[in-house]
Amino acid sequence: MSRYEWDFGVVWRNLPALLSGLSGSLQITVAALVAGLLLGLLVAPLRLSRRAWFRAPASLYVNVFRSTPPLVQLFWFFYAFPILIGVRFRPYEAAVLTLALQSGAFFAEVFRAGIQSVEKGQWEAGRALGMMPATLMRRVVLPQAVKRMVLAFFERAIELFKTTTLVSTIAFADLLYEATVLVNQTFRPFEIYTAVAVTYIAVITAASLGVRSLDRRLARADA
Amino acid sequence: MIGPSPGGSLPRDRAGSAVVRLEKVHKRFGDLHVLRGIDLEVVAGETVVIIGASGSGKSTLLRCINYLEVPDAGRVFLDGRPVATRDGGVPSERELSHLRRHVGMVFQQFNLFPHMTAVQNVMEGPRSVLRMAQEEARELALRQLEKVGLLDKADQYPSRLSGGQQQRVAIARALAMEPLVMLFDEATSALDPELVGEVLLVMRDLSQAGMTMVVVTHEMGFASAAADRVVFIHEGQIHEQGTPDEVLRDPRQERTRAFLRGLEHI
Amino acid sequence: MYEFDFAPLVRYWQPLMRGLGVTFQLAGICLAAGLTLGLAVGLMRYSRRRPLQWPAAAFIELFRNAPVLVQLVWFYYAFPILIGTTMSAFTAAVLALSLNTAAFSAELFRGGIQSISKGQWEAGRALGMTEATVMRRIVLPQAVKRMIPPLTNRAIELTKMTALASTIAVPELLYQGRAINAVTFRPIETYTVVALIYLVLLWAGTLVVDFLERRLREADA
Numbered sequence: 001m002s003r004y005e006w007d008f009g010v011v012w013r014n015l016p017a018l019l020s021g022l023s024g025s026l027q028i029t030v031a032a033l034v035a036g037l038l039l040g041l042l043v044a045p046l047r048l049s050r051r052a053w054f055r056a057p058a059s060l061y062v063n064v065f066r067s068t069p070p071l072v073q074l075f076w077f078f079y080a081f082p083i084l085i086g087v088r089f090r091p092y093e094a095a096v097l098t099l100a101l102q103s104g105a106f107f108a109e110v111f112r113a114g115i116q117s118v119e120k121g122q123w124e125a126g127r128a129l130g131m132m133p134a135t136l137m138r139r140v141v142l143p144q145a146v147k148r149m150v151l152a153f154f155e156r157a158i159e160l161f162k163t164t165t166l167v168s169t170i171a172f173a174d175l176l177y178e179a180t181v182l183v184n185q186t187f188r189p190f191e192i193y194t195a196v197a198v199t200y201i202a203v204i205t206a207a208s209l210g211v212r213s214l215d216r217r218l219a220r221a222d223a
Numbered sequence: 224m225i226g227p228s229p230g231g232s233l234p235r236d237r238a239g240s241a242v243v244r245l246e247k248v249h250k251r252f253g254d255l256h257v258l259r260g261i262d263l264e265v266v267a268g269e270t271v272v273i274i275g276a277s278g279s280g281k282s283t284l285l286r287c288i289n290y291l292e293v294p295d296a297g298r299v300f301l302d303g304r305p306v307a308t309r310d311g312g313v314p315s316e317r318e319l320s321h322l323r324r325h326v327g328m329v330f331q332q333f334n335l336f337p338h339m340t341a342v343q344n345v346m347e348g349p350r351s352v353l354r355m356a357q358e359e360a361r362e363l364a365l366r367q368l369e370k371v372g373l374l375d376k377a378d379q380y381p382s383r384l385s386g387g388q389q390q391r392v393a394i395a396r397a398l399a400m401e402p403l404v405m406l407f408d409e410a411t412s413a414l415d416p417e418l419v420g421e422v423l424l425v426m427r428d429l430s431q432a433g434m435t436m437v438v439v440t441h442e443m444g445f446a447s448a449a450a451d452r453v454v455f456i457h458e459g460q461i462h463e464q465g466t467p468d469e470v471l472r473d474p475r476q477e478r479t480r481a482f483l484r485g486l487e488h489i
Numbered sequence: 490m491y492e493f494d495f496a497p498l499v500r501y502w503q504p505l506m507r508g509l510g511v512t513f514q515l516a517g518i519c520l521a522a523g524l525t526l527g528l529a530v531g532l533m534r535y536s537r538r539r540p541l542q543w544p545a546a547a548f549i550e551l552f553r554n555a556p557v558l559v560q561l562v563w564f565y566y567a568f569p570i571l572i573g574t575t576m577s578a579f580t581a582a583v584l585a586l587s588l589n590t591a592a593f594s595a596e597l598f599r600g601g602i603q604s605i606s607k608g609q610w611e612a613g614r615a616l617g618m619t620e621a622t623v624m625r626r627i628v629l630p631q632a633v634k635r636m637i638p639p640l641t642n643r644a645i646e647l648t649k650m651t652a653l654a655s656t657i658a659v660p661e662l663l664y665q666g667r668a669i670n671a672v673t674f675r676p677i678e679t680y681t682v683v684a685l686i687y688l689v690l691l692w693a694g695t696l697v698v699d700f701l702e703r704r705l706r707e708a709d710a
Contacts, residue, residue, distance in 0.1 A: 067645075067691035069652035072663055072684050079676035084491055124291055125334035125393075129348040129400060130324035133316055139351055143338045162556040169558075169656055176559060189566035197559050197567075204554040 010188045011195040021178030022199065028092070028174065029161045032099035036160070037153075039100060040107025047112045058108070065105035071166050074098045078170045091172035099163060106156050114149040115141060147218065154211045158204060165200075175199065240303065242267050242404050242435045243288055248297035250283055257283050259459035261297070265404065265437055270430040272446040272467075273439045275456035276482060281439045284456065285406050288437065289326040290319050301325065302403055324352060327397030331409040333389045335381040341392045342368060342377040348400045367395040371425050387418030391425055404435040411442060443486065447471055455479045497673035498682050501665075508665030509686065515661055516648045518583055523590025523647070524640070530591055531598035545595070552592035557650050560585040565657045582654040590647055597643065601636035602628060638702045645694045652687070662686065 011018070046058035065073065078094035089097075118141050126136040168177035179196040183189045243265040250258040257280045265271050273281045286292040287299060290306055293313055299306040301322055306314060314322070335344050345364035349355040355363070368374050371391040381389050390410060397405060407426065411419040423445050430436055430449045440446065446453050446467055453470040455463045455478075463476045474480050498505070533545035552560070565581035605628045613623035655664035666683035670676050 063692060063695070064688060067695060068684050068687045069649040069663070071652045071655070072680065072687055075663075075667075075676075076680040076684055079670070080680045083677055121330060121332050121334035122336065125328075125330060125336070127291065127319075128289060128323060128326070128328040128330075129396070130320045130322075130352045131348075132320050135351045139347065140336055144336075165556040165558040166653075176556075176562070180562075183566065190570040193559075193563045193567040197555055197563050200559050201551060201555045204556075205550055208550075208554060 006191060007188060008191045008195070010182075010186050010191055014182055014186075017178050017182065018175065018196070018199075021173055021175035024172065024178075025161065025164045025174040025176075028095055028099065028164045028167060028172070029157070031096045032103055032164075033157055033160055035096065035100035036103025036107055039104030040111055043104060043108035044111035044115070047108060048115060062105045062108050065102050066109075070098070070102055070163055071169065073102060074166055074170060077101075091167065091170045094170060095164075095167040095172050099160065099167075102163070103156065103160055106159075107153070110149055110152040110156060111145075114145040114152070117148055118144045151211065151215050151218065154207075154214065158207050158211065161207070162200075162204065240267060241265065241300070242269075242302055243437065244300040244303075245284070245287065246298045246300070248284070248287055248294045248299065250280075250287060250292060251295050257459050258287070258294070261287075261459075261461060263454065263461065265435060267403075267435055268433045269451045270434075270436045270438065270449055271452045271454060272450040273437065273454045273456060274441070274443075274446065274470075274482070276485075279456045280459040281456050282408050285328075285408050285437060285439050288404075288406055289323050289328055290314070291328075320352070324348075324400055325403045327400055327402035327405040329390070329393050329397055329405065329407045329410045331413050333381075333386070333393045333413075335389055335393055335396070337381050340378050340380055341373060341384070341395075344381070344392055345396045345399050348396060353400070364395070364399055367399045368392070370398070371395045372421075385418055386414045387421045390414065390422045394422070394425055394429075398429075404437065405429065407436065407438040407440065409439055409441070411440065441486070443471060443483075455482065457482070491677065493678060494675065495678050495682070497669070497675055498678055501669045501673070504665050505662070505669065505682075505686075508660060508662040511659065512648065512651050512661040515579070515582060515586070515651045515654060515659065516644070519586040519590055519651075520644055520647055522583070522587040524594050524643075526587065526591035527594030528598050531595035531602075534595055535599050535602075549592045549595050552588050557585070557589055558653050558656065560589060561653055561657055578654070578657045578659045581657060582651075582659050586647060586650055586654075589650070590643065593646075594640070594643055597636060597639050598632075600639070601632040604635055605631050634708075635705065638698050638705065641694065641698045641701060645691055645698070648691060648694070649687075 043058050043061065046054045047062065049055050049058075074094065077098045078089060078091065082089045082094075122140055122144065123136065126140045131139070164174055165176045167174050168180060171177065175196060179192050183192050186192070241264045243263070245261050245263040248258055248261040249256070261280075261284055263271075263284070273284065275281045283292055287294050288301075290299070302325065306319075306322060335341075336347065339347065342361065342364045345367050346357075346360040349360040349363055350357065365374060365377060368377055371394055373388060373391055373395070376384060376388060376392075381392070384392065394405075394410075410426070411422050414422065419442070423442060426436070426438065426445065427449045438445070438450070448467075450467050452464060453467050454461055455470060455474070455476070457478050463470055463474060463479045469475075470479065471483065474483065530545050530548060533541040534549060536542065561582060564585040565576065565578060568581070568584070569576045609627055609631070610620075610623055613627045614620070618626070651659075651661050652663040654661055655667060658664065663683060666679050670679040673679065
C-alpha cells in the first residue's frame with residue numbers, strides 16, 4: 001500500500017469555493033427556516049382544532065413528513081413532483097420546498113406541544129372567568145407557550161442546518177457538494193472531507209452550546 | 224356586594240330566592256358514577272359548606288355549577304335560569320361564557336396567570352371578558368386587592384408571592400367580576416398550615432358581607448363559624464345537611480359520624 | 490394529465506424488496522451495536538470518575554453534532570485512508586450509523602436511569618445492597634421499561650438514516666429505487682412507491698411508540 005502524504009494545503013488553496021459552499025448551506029437553512037416557521041404556525045392550530053375537517057389533513061401532513069426519510073422527500077420533490085405539475089425545478093427550489101415542508105411539520109409539532117404543555121388549570125381559570133376560547137388562547141395560553149417554544153425552535157434550526165447536507169445529492173452547491181467536487185478534482189478525500197466535517201462540527205457545536213446557555217438563562221428567569 | 228353587575232343580564236332583586244339549583248344531577252367518569260342524583264339549592268346570601276371524603280364527588284358537584292364538568296343527567300339552574308339549552312343539549316362556549324361571568328371560582332391550585340402581575344391578573348376578567356376600559360379595570364382591580372389586603376403587592380408576579388397571598392389574589396380576581404355566587408374548590412388544601420388562616424379570614428369576611436358562597440373544604444373550624452348550612456356528601460349522594468350545629472356537633476347519620484371521627488386526629 | 494404506470498415497479502418488485510431487506514439488516518446491526526456502545530458511553534459519561542467522563546462527552550458531542558451524511562461520506566472515503574485499508578460501503582455505513590446511534594442513545598440511557606427516583610437507590614442501599622446490585626436488580630429493570638419509547642424512536646430515526654447510505658452505494662431500499670428509476674425513467678411511480686414503503690413502515694413504528702407511551706403512563710399512574 002503506497003504511503004499517503006497529507007496535504008492539508010489543498011483545503012487552504014480552495015477556501016473560496018468551500019466558503020461559497022458554506023454560504024449556500026446557510027442560505028438554504030435560512031430560507032427553509034422562515035418558510036417552515038410560517039407553515040408550522042399555520043398548521044399547529046389546525047392540529048388542535050376540534051373539527052376533524054381541519055385536524056385530519058394537518059395530522060396527515062405532519063405524519064407523512066415525519067415518517068419518511070428526508071432524502072426520499074428530496075428526491076420525490078426534485079425528480080417526481082416537477083413532472084407531475086409540469087414545471088422544471090432547479091436544485092435550489094426543490095431543496096427549499098422540501099426542507100420548508102419538512103421543517104413546517106416539525107414546527108407544527110413544536111407549537112402544538114408548547115400549547116399543550118400549558119397546564120389545564122390555566123385553561124380552567126380562564127374559562128371560569130367567562131373567557132371565550134380565542135381570548136383565552138391569546139391572553140393566557142400563547143404567552144406562556146411561546147417561552148417554551150423558543151428553545152425547541154432553535155434546536156430545530158440546528159437540525160435543519162444538518163439536514164441541508166442532503167441537498168448536495170441533487171447538486172446544489174452547499175458545503176458538502178463543493179467538497180465532493182473538490183475531491184473529484186484533487187483526489188484528496190481525507191484532507192477535504194475531514195476539514196469539512198470539522199467545519200460542520202464546529203459550527204453546530206457552537207450553535208448547540210449557544211442554545212444550551214439560552215436554555216439555562218430562560219430557566220433562571222422563570223425561577 | 225349586591226348591586227347592579229357589569230354583566231348586566233341577570234336581575235338581582237330576589238333575596239331569598241335560589242341563586243344556584245341542582246336538580247337530580249348525575250355525572251359519570253367512564254365506569255365511575257361520581258354524582259348519583261344531587262338535589263341542591265343555594266339561596267342568595269347563603270354560605271353552604273360541602274364536606275365529605277376524597278372521591279365523594281364534592282369537587283365534581285362544584286364544577287357542575289359553572290359547567291367545567293358537564294352533567295350526564297339532571298339540570299342546573301343559575302339565578303332561576305337553566306344552564307342547558309332549550310332542547311336539553313350542551314350549551315355553546317359563548318352561552319357558557321356569558322353564564323360564567325356571574326359565577327366566581329377559586330381553585331385549589333390558585334391557577335393565577337404567571338405571566339401577569341397581581342393587579343393584571345385581577346383586571347384580566349373585567350378587561351377581556353367584560354370589555355372594561357383599561358384604566359377603569361385597573362382601578363376596580365386595585366380596590367379588590369385592597370379588600371383582600373394585598374394592595375401593596377399589586378405589581379408583583381405570582382412567583383414572588385406566598386401561597387396564601389396567591390390564593391387571596393385569586394379570590395380578588397374572581398370577585399372583580401362581581402359574581403352572583405362564589406365557588407371555593409378546596410381553596411386552602413394546597414397551602415402550608417400557617418398560610419391557611421389568612422385565606423379563611425378573607426372567606427369569612429366575604430361570607431359575612433352577604434356573598435352567596437358554596438365552599439368545598441376540610442376546614443371544620445371555618446364550617447362551624449361561617450356556614451349557614453353544611454352538606455355532607457358520601458359516594459355521590461347528599462347524606463345529611465343542616466346547620467353547622469346539627470351536622471357537625473350532633474349528626475343524625477352514622478356515616479356522617481364516621482367521617483367526622485376520621486377527621487379528629489388532624 | 491400524467492399517466493401513471495406502475496407496471497415497471499411490479500416487474501422490479503423483487504430487487505426493491507431485496508433493498509428493503511438490506512435496510513432492515515443495516516438498521517438492525519446498527520441498532521444493536523449502537524445501543525450497546527451507547528450504554529457503555531452513557532455510563533462513562535455520568536460516572537464519577539473524571540478521566541472517563543470527558544472522552545465520553547467529547548464522543549457524544551462529536552457524533553451528535555456532525556451531520557449524518559457527512560459521517561457516512563467520511564467513513565467511506567476518508568477513514569480507509571487514515572487506517573490504510575479499503576472498506577466496503579456497507580461496513581462504512583455500519584460504522585457511521587452505529588457511532589451516531591451510540592452518541593444519541595447515551596443521553597437516552599442517562600435520562601432513563603436518572604428518572605428512577607433517588608428513593609429507590611436509598612431503599613436498596615438501606616437494605617445493605619451494593620451500588621452495583623441496586624443498579625442491576627432495582628434501577629435498571631425499572632429504567633429499561635421507561636426507555637422503551639425513546640429507544641423505539643431512535644430505531645425509527647435510524648431507519649430514516651439508512652436511506653442516506655444510498656449515496657455511498659449501499660444497496661438498500663432507496664438505492665434500489667434510484668437504480669430502478671435509472672432503468673425505467675419513471676421517477677414519479679418509483680419514488681412514490683419507495684416513499685410509501687417507508688411511510689407504512691415508519692408510521693407503524695410511531696404508532697407502536699404512542700401505544701407504548703400510553704401503556705407506560707397508565708402503569709405509572
